[in-house]
Amino acid sequence: MADQLQLEVVTPERRLLSEQVNSVTVPGRGGELGILPGHAALISELQTGVLSYNEDGTTFQLHVSGGFVEVNGDRVSVLAEIAERPDEIDAARARLSREHTEKQLTSWNGTEEDFEKARAKLERSMVRLQLATSSLQR
Amino acid sequence: MANLLDIRRRIKSVKNTQQITKAMKMVSAAKLKRAQNRVVSARPFAAKMNEVLTQLAAQTPEDFHHPLLDARGDQRYLVVLVTADKGLCGAFNTNLLKAAQAFVKENAGKTIEFLTVGRKGRDFFRRRGKIVGEYVGLTGKGRVDFSEALEVAHDIIKRFTEDEEIDKVFLIFAEFKTVLNQRIVIEQLLPISRATEAAEESDTANSQDYIYEQPPAEIFSRLLPRLVETQIFRALLESIASEQGARMTAMDAASKNAGDLISSLTLNMNRVRQAAITREIIEIVSGASAL
Numbered sequence: 431m432a433d434q435l436q437l438e439v440v441t442p443e444r445r446l447l448s449e450q451v452n453s454v455t456v457p458g459r460g461g462e463l464g465i466l467p468g469h470a471a472l473i474s475e476l477q478t479g480v481l482s483y484n485e486d487g488t489t490f491q492l493h494v495s496g497g498f499v500e501v502n503g504d505r506v507s508v509l510a511e512i513a514e515r516p517d518e519i520d521a522a523r524a525r526l527s528r529e530h531t532e533k534q535l536t537s538w539n540g541t542e543e544d545f546e547k548a549r550a551k552l553e554r555s556m557v558r559l560q561l562a563t564s565s566l567q568r
Numbered sequence: 569m570a571n572l573l574d575i576r577r578r579i580k581s582v583k584n585t586q587q588i589t590k591a592m593k594m595v596s597a598a599k600l601k602r603a604q605n606r607v608v609s610a611r612p613f614a615a616k617m618n619e620v621l622t623q624l625a626a627q628t629p630e631d632f633h634h635p636l637l638d639a640r641g642d643q644r645y646l647v648v649l650v651t652a653d654k655g656l657c658g659a660f661n662t663n664l665l666k667a668a669q670a671f672v673k674e675n676a677g678k679t680i681e682f683l684t685v686g687r688k689g690r691d692f693f694r695r696r697g698k699i700v701g702e703y704v705g706l707t708g709k710g711r712v713d714f715s716e717a718l719e720v721a722h723d724i725i726k727r728f729t730e731d732e733e734i735d736k737v738f739l740i741f742a743e744f745k746t747v748l749n750q751r752i753v754i755e756q757l758l759p760i761s762r763a764t765e766a767a768e769e770s771d772t773a774n775s776q777d778y779i780y781e782q783p784p785a786e787i788f789s790r791l792l793p794r795l796v797e798t799q800i801f802r803a804l805l806e807s808i809a810s811e812q813g814a815r816m817t818a819m820d821a822a823s824k825n826a827g828d829l830i831s832s833l834t835l836n837m838n839r840v841r842q843a844a845i846t847r848e849i850i851e852i853v854s855g856a857s858a859l
Binding site: 438440441442443444445458459460463470471472473474475497498500507509511 | 606609610612613614616617620623624713714717777778779780781782787790791794797798801
């Protein structure tokens with residue numbers, strides 16, 4: 431049995447990642463999901479959060495939002511609506527977006543659907559910020 | 569015979585036109601390259617999506633119902649027509665509009681409404697049909713983001729789920745085959761047909777036993793809108809690539825024509841000039857012999 435996983439991260443716009451990795455942790459709908467080589471076939475939805483994977487002892491992180499993950503044999507396919515590396519994140523913009531949506535949410539007067547959208551946006555900006563700042567510290 | 573000065577003026581104007589068409593060709597060649605790359609990079613996602621959906625379709629019971637899946641009547645259609653914003657791209661828009669009109673004619677008994685993406689389609693059907701929604705400026709700038717495709721897709725899904733009267737949604741767009749060749753595609757977008765899923769199922773007979781974090785039906789129903797989104801996104805990408813391809817070919821032909829025109833005009837101009845010189849010589853000679 432192979433001791434590595436083939437991790438693929440694709441979004442509708444591009445293929446972000448296709449690499450051999452040792453382990454993957456994805457933000458599933460029911461909580462964090464750790465995937466090691468030899469994992470059973472699985473399909474799960476994703477939620478906004480941090481996907482991290484371990485490649486030869488180094489841990490890398492990505493921001494993913496929406497979509498789902500499929501594990502099949504030694505292949506892990508992540509189909510996310512949004513996926514980006516920490517260095518692609520514009521921290522200043524994320525901070526601005528967080529402040530803006532926070533303000534929007536505290537004095538809410540729109541429809542429920544828009545509320546959901548704003549909430550999702552807030553979540554995304556928070557994860558982005560968290561990733562961007564943690565990658566700066568390193 | 570035409571005046572020498574007139575011909576010169578004409579040549580100059582044709583040369584100017586040629587410069588413009590040449591520049592446009594160059595621009596669309598660059599844009600085409602980018603658009604093509606985007607079409608290609610969008611493929612893995614769509615392919616994977618179909619794969620997982622067929623897997624899930626096999627796992628969901630026959631009596632599973634979802635608003636995007638259930639067949640309705642056959643009376644009222646919503647046609648999503650993807651055209652370009654700009655002209656000067658050969659028969660690209662004309663072909664699309666013709667196809668759309670033929671579709672209307674074929675389904676003469678039905679009520680057909682349009683949702684147009686692109687200025688050309690909107691302008692054409694403003695007088696000739698009923699337009700319920702329009703998007704202008706999406707395809708014009710030569711690139712489209714997924715979030716923009718989402719906007720269109722959500723609009724369509726919302727219309728379809730809120731208005732039970734809409735029976736089917738069709739999508740008309742130009743698929744990018746090669747630079748010279750675009751194929752017009754008319755496909756049913758909604759309701760998502762189970763027949764195609766069943767056909768694909770047999771191909772992936774080696775379906776595995778998956779662990780599902782949520783019940784398959786639940787994931788399935790969440791994925792169905794995603795499928796519509798990717799389809800719309802793909803249609804927009806393909807359409808942009810096709811448009812740039814068509815424009816490039818059209819502008820190439822225009823530049824060539826201008827070149828032909830210039831050479832024939834130059835020939836004409838030289839003839840006129842020579843005739844004028846000959847006439848002058850004859851005048852001088854006959855003037856001298858009269859002395």
